[in-house]
Amino acid sequence: MLRKLLVALAAAVIASPALAQGTVKIAVIGPMAYVQGENHWMGAELARDDINNAGGISVGGKKLKVELIRADSNEIQSVSDATNAMERVITRDKADYVVGGFRSEAVIAMQEVAMDYKKLFLGCGAADAKLGQNVEANYDRYKYWFRVTPTKSPDLGRTLFAVLGSIAGQIRADLKKDTPKVAILAEKVLWTQAIVTALQTNLPKMKMEVVGLWQPSPTATDVTAELSAIERAGADIVFTAVSGPVGIVLGRQMGERKMKAIAFGINVEAQKDGFWEATAGKGNYVSTLDTYGMVEVTPTMIPFVKEFEARFHKSPTYNAATYDAIMLLKDAIEQAGTTNADKLVPVLEGFKDHIGTSGTLTWDKLHDPVWAVGKTSGIAVQWQDGKKVPFWPPQVKGMQPFKLP
């Protein structure tokens, strides 16, 4: 009881003075020493500059400028560092809103802190379904949480099945194999659990044979033994669910071994520009889900990617959707005519097919993006001779053919 009173008192004391100050303070929280945090920050910088160059956010006859607060959560190394960073940006830096977050375990903990202070927290990195389930279980407490990217892990699974079906079709046609064999290689971490269960249940229904499940540690840097076993099992597809360094080693070692199997799934390292160099040019044919590419998923995706590459000399990862998160806040503030978080929640909930750079967003009652191919599903890309080539969904303009080794 005493804790609730103290938090309520603190929340009242630090309540948004944005309108009086003439600025909106947005904290960008992420692992800033890593690509994920860099992208959080770079996407936010673009949004800030686009908004401020256009005059600012219009509210109550005033124009509010966006001010960013850079917060290094160090969440890949330490969950407690992440919660401390969240506490700091709210209480010391007086952030009005928070965007970012990457590692599910850390974002779940940071969500608690943000909700204690009734701060709008728009996630741009964590996939675990619990974040949205919290909203459903205790709406009054968790209504300030909204997920922008990626979709929740079961929906990532739906995207994966859709792409996997397309790849399996190509294997059936080109290699004349009616029942492609799939080896699942998934890190033993929270976000992969739902995906692994769904794969084991659904792949046989899709006329694919699961030849085994290998679960290395998220910090593993060697999968020699795993790949030997997978090769021996005769897999046609190595389904990957990896976010750590093993994604690089996997691509490299498959290339060195000249494996005939194709790697597809979620491979966070393969989404980065540095993947090709990190695999010493051996990561050919590795494919993964991704978010941004030079394709027309939305009318603003290609202009955004071009602007991002021109300014930062690298292509964006899904964490750069902090751009969309800040634009969503801007649109909500302008529509509500206030910066008050409680009044912004119903406005955000009411957005339908909001067009962003990463997709076309509608939230469900869990404040998770409603899954739809070509809207929130993201895209799939494959490394082909040093270039990341988008190949799915095929109906989107700009997609190119998927290649088998």
Add this chain to the structure above:
Amino acid sequence: MLQDILVTGLVNGGVYALLAIGFSLIFGVARIVNIAHTAFYMLAAYCFYTLLVRLQLPGALAALISVVAVTALSVLCYRLVIEPVREHESAVLIATIALALIFQELMLYAYGGNFLGIPSAVDGVLTVFGVSIPYQRLLILVVAAAMLVGTWLLLYRTRLGLAIRATANDLEVANLMGMNVHRVAMATVAISVALAAIAGVVVAPVFVVDPFMWLTPLVTMLAIVVLGGLGSLKGSLVGALIIGYVEAITVFALPQGAFLKGAMALSIMVVVLLIRPEGLFGVVFEEER
């Protein structure tokens, strides 16, 4: 499956053996608990990456500079950090942990947390009993064998080796016999870090380079040296092979438990120590050396 386990275990054991030799020398023979040992391995990998990938130097030159530079740094660290507290093992432990963390944070600051790759010295794959082995891993096996033989010759066929063993056996008596024990210790540190640096240069191309790459090998090296027996190079080799095979068996026999391979290896170490506290080939040291 048997041939997969035999070949994979041997190759992975070779990788561990190369890392374990230097650690065995400094920890097992010279009795200096240098927790920063694998941090020097990490520094060598970064140095090699910078010279080879960013500055485009020839591979052999980049490797030579990396090994020499990191060895020189280790001597400096020894004089400034380890030597003043060498009499107190716990202080050495803390000081070398601090050194390792400083190196880690410096690399994190300079290169970020990104995972970096180094091209292999030799491309291609050899197929043995249907199991594919990249040539780079075979190179590691060859280098590990050469380093093992070289270290054994140094310890048992040279005056410096005799001095290292004598100092390790009884510091005070060695001192009274006229040996410059500080210089011997410094030479031991330099040799062991040179071995770590060679490991960094040869092994890094099969893994990834990142600021935290020193942590996992450190635990594995501790397990191997303790399992094989303190002070025994032969023990380190056998310990490395045991750990390599245990990991391979875990992955092949229990694919869903592949993440447990490190824990399985450490469990084997605990069991061996319960049965044979001095390790497989270790000598029982007196309470007071």
